[in-house]
Amino acid sequence: MxxxxxxxxxxxxxxxxxxxxxxxxxxxxxxxxxxxxxxxxxxxxxxxxxxxxxxxxxHPATVHSNSYTIDIVVDPDTLDRKLRKAAANIIAIEPKLTEWDTEMGDGDCGKTIEAGVLALLQAIDEEGLAQSGSVLRVVDAIVGITEDRMGGTLGAVFGIFFAALFNSLVATLGAMPSNTPAEKVIAMATVEALASLRVHTPAKEGDRTVMDVMIPFVEAFKDGDISKAAKVAKAAAEGTKKLLPKLGRATYVSSLYTRDVLPPDPGAWGVHELIQGLAA
Incomplete structure (x- = not known):
């Protein structure tokens, strides 16, 4: 074709x-x-x-386990609250994401991310996903959600990233002292996961894609301070308003706009909203 x-x-x-x-x-x-x-x-x-x-x-596509030989265990109530906040942010912003993607793409970005967070909320409510405080269990479940409930380019990006994040977490946990702070382990694994993702996409900062938020966020999160990294992610998402698209469907319609009136990139903004929820 x-x-x-x-x-x-x-x-x-x-x-x-x-x-x-x-x-x-x-x-x-x-x-x-x-x-x-x-x-x-x-x-x-x-x-x-x-x-x-x-x-x-x-041979099911993804096998989800309730326990792991090594794991990161955090306060279950805090984990539950952060996941719900991230999901709530997406549900609230979905109409805008859809509007922006209708103008600059094919209009599916908002519903794609919303489908993912609705599946996450279902797992929290019906399967008690956050009850054990297991970070590996949550990431493992998210991998399954991206495979089964999300579509489009964004679903593929999330799928690759979270699958790599799960593997990186396991590898990092096995290599670091047992008393390493959870934030440090997650930050290190996130760097590796982003590196794996970048093997599969040519997108870089400045192309007006989801990577315009993911790359600076991961860089800022290296020391484990998610609050600081969340501020960087927000600024990066705002910055996509000034970028002309260089990849994806948005490149076809960019000539209809001037640099001063572009809506933000919906994928980048969606990631920013997720990050803000996790940092809350």
């Missing part, structure tokens, strides 16, 4: 494990439905699944 005369190709990935779980049927049955006879136009049977050897249903 083409996009504005740019040759490209498209791959669509379908989460059969999650769908089977939601529908209450085995994975192989979901795959059989794809190959069922149909009168739908433009739906050729180009692939036949080998059900006899299929073992995908025995």
């Amino acid at each position: 083409t996009s504005l005369n740019a040759p490209a190709f498209s791959l669509t990935l379908f989460n059969s494990t999650y769908t089977a779980k939601q529908c209450g049927v085995p994975v192989y049955k979901v795959l059989q439905y794809f190959d069922a006879e149909t009168d739908a136009l433009s739906w050729p049977k180009t692939h036949k699944y080998n059900y006899a050897t299929a073992s995908v249903e025995n």
Whole structure:
């Protein structure tokens, strides 16, 4: 297919494990439905699944554990409050994020982040996600949420970042003395997670993307002071109002605006709102 005369190709990935779980049927049955006879136009049977050897249903996409051999455990009430505040910030700002992304993109940014935080609140309320105070459990759950409940470029960015953050936390905990402050461990792991994310995206500061907040926030958070880093994140989000887009769909419509009237980048602003909640 083409996009504005740019040759490209498209791959669509379908989460059969999650769908089977939601529908209450085995994975192989979901795959059989794809190959069922149909009168739908433009739906050729180009692939036949080998059900006899299929073992995908025995391997869920993400396995969430309630306990870990090493962990960061914080005050459960504080963890619960910060997660809820971050979610509340997104829910409150979602209409604006959607408005800004409708002007400068494809309009899905607000709902994408909102879907993620609503799933997080569901896990808190129904599964007691924060009750143990386990940071690893929360990050692990967020990885699953980004895989199953979020979409778009932002969902992919969050998925890569939080998966890398989980692995970095485990590695950092194993390498640091047991009395290392939790804030220091998280800060160090965040630096590693950002480095992993940057391998997968060309976006950098100044491109008017989510990275315009994530990069300066992580840099400011190196010493573990999230309050200071949150102020940096807010300033960075405000700064996207003065940036012309260099990546993404916003590049197509930037000529309609002047540098003085651009709305903030919705992805960057959404990350800033999440950070403010965690710092509260």
